[in-house]
Amino acid sequence: MKNALFVIPFFAATALLASCGSESETPVPATPATAEPAAGPSLPAPDQETFTRIFAESCEGAEPVNTAVCKRAMGSDVVTCDYGLGEDTYLRHSAGITASEDGTEWVLADPAKICAEHGAHHTAS
Numbered sequence: 001m002k003n004a005l006f007v008i009p010f011f012a013a014t015a016l017l018a019s020c021g022s023e024s025e026t027p028v029p030a031t032p033a034t035a036e037p038a039a040g041p042s043l044p045a046p047d048q049e050t051f052t053r054i055f056a057e058s059c060e061g062a063e064p065v066n067t068a069v070c071k072r073a074m075g076s077d078v079v080t081c082d083y084g085l086g087e088d089t090y091l092r093h094s095a096g097i098t099a100s101e102d103g104t105e106w107v108l109a110d111p112a113k114i115c116a117e118h119g120a121h122h123t124a125s
Contacts, residue, residue, distance in 0.1 A: 043099055043103070043104075043105070043106060045070070045072075045079075046070045046079055046081065046097060046106050047068075047070065048065070048067065048068040048069070048070075050070075050106055051065060051068040051070055051081045051083060051095075051097065051106075052064070052065040052068060054097060054106055054107065054108060055083070055095070055108070055114075058107070058108045058111040058114070058115060059111070059114065059115035059118060059120035060115075060120060061119075061120040062085065062115060062118040062119070062120030063085040063086035063118065064085065064086065065083050065084070065085060066083075066084045066085060066086060066087065066088055066089060067083060067084045067088075067089055067091065068081050068082065068083035068084075068091075069081065069082050069083075069091060070082075070097070077098055077099070078096040078097070078098050078109055079096065079097045079098070079106070080094060080095075080096055081094070081095050081096075081097055082094050083095065085118065093117070093118075095108060095109070095110075095114045096108070096109035096110065097109055
C-alpha cells in the first residue's frame with residue numbers, strides 16, 4: 001500500500017511535466033492596444049465665476065448669483081451647479097450646464113426653465 005501512494009504522485013507529476021512542452025505557441029502582439037482619448041476641445045471646469053456669467057447672460061432681469069458650487073459626476077456630460085441668488089448665501093437652487101454645440105463654452109442646459117423659475121426673461125444666445 002505504501003508503494004501505491006508513492007507511485008500516484010510520481011505519475012501525476014510526470015504527466016504534468018510532459019504536458020508543459022506540448023502547448024502551442026500563440027503570437028504575442030508587438031505593442032499593447034491602448035485606448036486613445038476622445039478628440040475634441042476640452043473646457044475648463046466651471047467655477048462660481050463661470051456660472052455667474054452664464055446665468056447673467058441667459059436670464060436677463062434675474063437677481064445676480066451670490067454663491068455657486070458646480071460638480072460633475074464621472075462620465076456625465078452635464079455639470080450640476082447649486083447656487084444662491086441675491087443676498088442668499090445658501091445653495092437653494094440647482095441648474096445643469098453643458099458644453100455648447102461647438103464645445104467652446106458652457107451654457108445652461110435648460111435656460112427657459114431655469115429663467116422662468118426666477119421670473120426672468122430668457123435671452124437666446
